Amino acid sequence: MQGNMWVESEVQKGSKFFFTITSSISTLSMDATLAKIAPFAQRTILFVDTLRDTTGLADMIRQLGLNVRVVNGISEVADKEKCPHIDTIVTDSLPVVWKLVSSHYS
Numbered sequence: 001m002q003g004n005m006w007v008e009s010e011v012q013k014g015s016k017f018f019f020t021i022t023s024s025i026s027t028l029s030m031d032a033t034l035a036k037i038a039p040f041a042q043r044t045i046l047f048v049d050t051l052r053d054t055t056g057l058a059d060m061i062r063q064l065g066l067n068v069r070v071v072n073g074i075s076e077v078a079d080k081e082k083c084p085h086i087d088t089i090v091t092d093s094l095p096v097v098w099k100l101v102s103s104h105y106s
Contacts, residue, residue, distance in 0.1 A: 002021075002022040003019060003022055004018075004019065004020045005017070005018065005019045006018050006019075033064070034065060038065065040066065041065045043066055043067065044066075044067045044069060044084055044086055044087050044088075045061055045067065045068045045069070045086075045087065045088045045089075045090055046069050046071065046077065046090070047061070047068055047069070047070045047071070047091070048074070048089065048090070048092070049072055049091075049092055050072060050073065050092055051092045052072070058070050061090075069084065069086075
């Protein structure tokens with residue numbers, strides 16, 4: 001897999017993290033896929049679902065053995081005391097992530 005990562009920061013406004021990934025579609029069986037992802041089983045994925053997903057993405061993440069927390073807006077994770085540790089953020093709207101990162105992690 002190849003790609004790029006970079007960060008843009010602004011004092012008192014927070015940081016924006018960017019990445020690109022170049023990859024090929026896998027033809028692994030589900031058992032092989034689960035075996036490869038097993039070391040990440042305790043990771044928590046935050047799915048910011050502002051568009052009310054109908055594709056079943058959260059269920060697919062769960063099938064991979066990952067913990068997924070689905071929220072429909074930023075206010076649901078704004079309280080650091082109530083929000084679990086998040087390893088990865090998946091969103092259906094890029095501006096939502098920028099607002100989340102700047103408000104939640106600043």
